Amino acid sequence: MTSKTSGPIPPGNPTPQQPGSPAVKKVTVDDITESLKAGFSDFLARPVMSGFFGLFYAVFGILFVWCLFWLGKIWMVIPAAIGFPLVAPFAAAGLYEMSRRLQQGKNFGWSEVLTVMIKQRKREMGWMAFVTLFILWVWFYQFRTVLVIVLQDSSFSDLNGFLNTVFYTQEGWTFLAIGTCLGAFLSAVLFSVTVITMPMLLDRDIDFISAMLTSIRVVLESPAVMLAWAAIVAVTMLLSLVPAFLGLIFTLPILGHTTWHLYLRAVSPAEG
Template sequence: MPRTVNTDDFHKKHEVRDQDYAKTIPCNELSVSAPFHWLALGLHDLIRMPIISAFYGLCFTAASVAIVLLVQWQGTHLVIMPSLVVYMLIGPFLALGLYDAAWEREKGHKPSLFHSMKAIGRNSTSQWAFAVLLAVAMIFWMRIAALLHALYPSVQGAPLTDFAPFLITGSVVGAVIASIIFSISAFSIPLMMERRVDVMTAVFTSFNAVKSNIPAMIVWALVICGGILIGFATYGIGMIITMPILGYGTWHAYHETIKKKHNS
């Protein structure tokens, strides 16, 4: 027997706001000092969850060490960019475990390593799509870098002024691409995990949040870069500490920045 259409069905469907495709979820206004608060919360989570933090920190360390060893073994820096593409594919999934652990603590639950690992399967379609998007962006960056290489002086030992066109153009293009990648990825992964939104909603929401809070986001980007540089400068060992702190901090950044879902 056919089911009678109820007008309430349409109302209920409208209430599930996060299921709308390619929408932009509003964000809050942040202070410039907000990133330091997220960093402090991340450090607190690191202390409260040492086993989970150590596991994911070691995973990030292993990936970083593998890149360094691969460069040394090949004897060329040409393998760095392909390695970073792979890193961009696995990095978001490692971060998911950290986000889940911070989320569990936030809800008053006891975080577990097994539960955090299961977060990889939460909204996996959108998460994989986003990981591929990041990899494509890195490949595009590589191709742009190869084209800019044509600006190099053809004579060895050329004066610095001959390198100026390459250095200036490369720096500007690199800064623009890096800013775009950071803008679309700052809050995308935790948003997809918690609310199970589609990848375009996550990208649009993250970009809007960064655009609306540029000063705070510049500080947060510098903090992230600093943590990653410390990790690579210590041959990956520092990432045992820096990456969990940044991962937990990103979760707190997401929760403070993106407006909560209202159930009416």
């Protein structure tokens, strides 16, 4: 594991934290690279099982967008496509369990992995899911608010009309500028509170607030590297949506497995 520190702290030691809170480490580019390699290795170890989670996520995305068309909510297609990847950390819980068992050398089948969320129902992951969905709701709400304020005199009855309004009018450019800034802020908030929270909740007996605070400390400890990781995830997920969400069959599992290994590198092992 590659880790850098500065000041009087000996190299390799985690940054001191308050007693009782998980200690975090600096994350380097090498950590990202090695985590990606380990994530890809986990995917190859169980490609069918890993791909199942990606397929399930992709199918859900397709049905979600289809429902928006069916309900006539054309304006929601763009925020849905952009915001959809924000819930990926929660959707990848089964992938974290797979990586954990592969790392420990344990045998496992479909039942152990598919029931991981049920087994977590008495722990804190349900609350974290609520936080994730709440931020996603705020994302849709702010998009709708900006849409009404900026494009109040515009009308569109289909997706092409909506896209033409957004990309080929001055009001549309204003809408994109404001929406992009707000969306980037919400994405940064959600990334900071979830980047290693889900794996930690699966791995440790810890409350979701402490897990979120630890996730934020990881980001603050290595802001440039974690920003680079956020960019990798965002670009990869968005490109995966282009071929009718089907790219997620491969990218979601690899990123999910990678997140597990990044969590192990970013947070010191629990004592005992």
